[in-house]
Amino acid sequence: MRYVSTRGEAPGLAFDEVLLAGLAPDGGLYVPEAWPRFSRSDIRALRGLGYAELATRVMAPYLGGAVGGDDIAAMAAESYAGFGHPAVAPLKQLAADHWLMELFHGPTLSFKDYALQLVGRLFDHVLRRRGRRMTIVGATSGDTGSAAIEACRDRAAMDVFILHPEGRVSEVQRRQMTTVAAANVHNIAITGTFDDCQDLVKGLFADTGFRARYGLGAVNSINWARIMAQIAYYFAAAVALGAPDRRFTFAVPTGNFGNVFAAYAARRMGLGIDRLVIGSNTNDILTRVITEGRMETRPVTPTLSPSMDIQISSNFERLLFDLYGRDGRRLARAMARFRRDGGLGLGDARWRRLTRLFAGHRLDDGQTTAAIGRLYAETGELLDPHSIIGVEAGAACRGAGTGPLVSVATAHPAKFPEAVEAATGVRPALPDRLADLWERDEHCHVLGNDLAALKDHIAGQLAGGAAA
Numbered sequence: 001m002r003y004v005s006t007r008g009e010a011p012g013l014a015f016d017e018v019l020l021a022g023l024a025p026d027g028g029l030y031v032p033e034a035w036p037r038f039s040r041s042d043i044r045a046l047r048g049l050g051y052a053e054l055a056t057r058v059m060a061p062y063l064g065g066a067v068g069g070d071d072i073a074a075m076a077a078e079s080y081a082g083f084g085h086p087a088v089a090p091l092k093q094l095a096a097d098h099w100l101m102e103l104f105h106g107p108t109l110s111f112k113d114y115a116l117q118l119v120g121r122l123f124d125h126v127l128r129r130r131g132r133r134m135t136i137v138g139a140t141s142g143d144t145g146s147a148a149i150e151a152c153r154d155r156a157a158m159d160v161f162i163l164h165p166e167g168r169v170s171e172v173q174r175r176q177m178t179t180v181a182a183a184n185v186h187n188i189a190i191t192g193t194f195d196d197c198q199d200l201v202k203g204l205f206a207d208t209g210f211r212a213r214y215g216l217g218a219v220n221s222i223n224w225a226r227i228m229a230q231i232a233y234y235f236a237a238a239v240a241l242g243a244p245d246r247r248f249t250f251a252v253p254t255g256n257f258g259n260v261f262a263a264y265a266a267r268r269m270g271l272g273i274d275r276l277v278i279g280s281n282t283n284d285i286l287t288r289v290i291t292e293g294r295m296e297t298r299p300v301t302p303t304l305s306p307s308m309d310i311q312i313s314s315n316f317e318r319l320l321f322d323l324y325g326r327d328g329r330r331l332a333r334a335m336a337r338f339r340r341d342g343g344l345g346l347g348d349a350r351w352r353r354l355t356r357l358f359a360g361h362r363l364d365d366g367q368t369t370a371a372i373g374r375l376y377a378e379t380g381e382l383l384d385p386h387s388i389i390g391v392e393a394g395a396a397c398r399g400a401g402t403g404p405l406v407s408v409a410t411a412h413p414a415k416f417p418e419a420v421e422a423a424t425g426v427r428p429a430l431p432d433r434l435a436d437l438w439e440r441d442e443h444c445h446v447l448g449n450d451l452a453a454l455k456d457h458i459a460g461q462l463a464g465g466a467a468a
């Protein structure tokens, strides 16, 4: 299995190279050169497997020998062993033929753990085999930072530095990052905004000398390995509900288009998916692409579902690559126009192909709160403001689909207790394994919005670690 860039210029790479590279040098994203196919009997053979074993089989064709079969099996087993539910991605029935797939049983209570727990181990495995070290740096406004820290903690070949805007992440989110006591985990609170944090990270990567010296890397959502790991839970849900003998609709609350793209990949692999429903908050660029055939950015509005407050969904480029007939140079020209004009029309033929599979639905904050309250009254289920958008979008757009609707719950309600309490009057409790979050010691350095100071800090921390 080789990987090619969506912009058509970068040379093809093997899985382990794509893992470490992240973004392609031509500015594109890596995608498999061809989609692997599972036959009906391959899919039937997944029935009854535990989650880690099923995930291992789904991921195997993407590794192409770059990571050994026993190694990936061991990493998957270890990744999901610590999850808070034996089914790992359990299904709960909400209504006749409407199911909720709960993806919040990992260490930091969002679906990002399902990929990052594995990706952290993959990085460590590949780096150690090459005798290399890497310094992961990232900026977070919430969920990604804690999931990345949990993925990298105590891994021998990696250090991780996560920047968050001081005083601008929720207390649960901050404590999930700062209470991790591991020598290779470094939290930095920047006196500034999330955009300042992102600019600082970009500044670090732009300094090629610094970047090479400390082996800077990222585990952001454009990394192919994250998508690959997420494909597994779509197979798991469908097989549990009768695949390959039934067809499915999945509804996914969407920001960067990574999660729902994994569902698209599952379909390309042969899973019977009739429809993919995208749930948006007020930042509804994706819903507008689907309903209007035109991709157009607008300023980001803060909402109750901050992890979806995005106006450029980077992973959408992977779908565009297929819509543009896998012609990377043509897509590169279209993306250049999009960047220049802030808008891009898909053209009628591509738009029709998009809407044959995808539907989109948008909820503003008022509708989100009302829907959380309504679901609680009807079923007793407490959902967070991201997950409810998937559930509502799925119910609104399932259309005349024949098979079950599966809505994806992306965060535990206790990650967003204020919004859930405002909607239902009930304050969701943290799971027992996190109940002492409020008592744990915090580890964090506060720095100004100053690139030179940040570089000094990172250099100092890494020198200290090496000496210890």
Ligand SMILES: *Cc1c(COP(=O)(O)O)cnc(C)c1O
Binding pocket: 110, 111, 112, 143, 144, 221, 253, 254, 255, 256, 257, 258, 259, 260, 307, 308, 386, 387, 410, 411
């Ligand atoms: C990251 C995140 C999303 C958005 O997922 P994408 O893969 O970026 O579309 C949705 N909900 C929650 C809770 C998240 O953390």
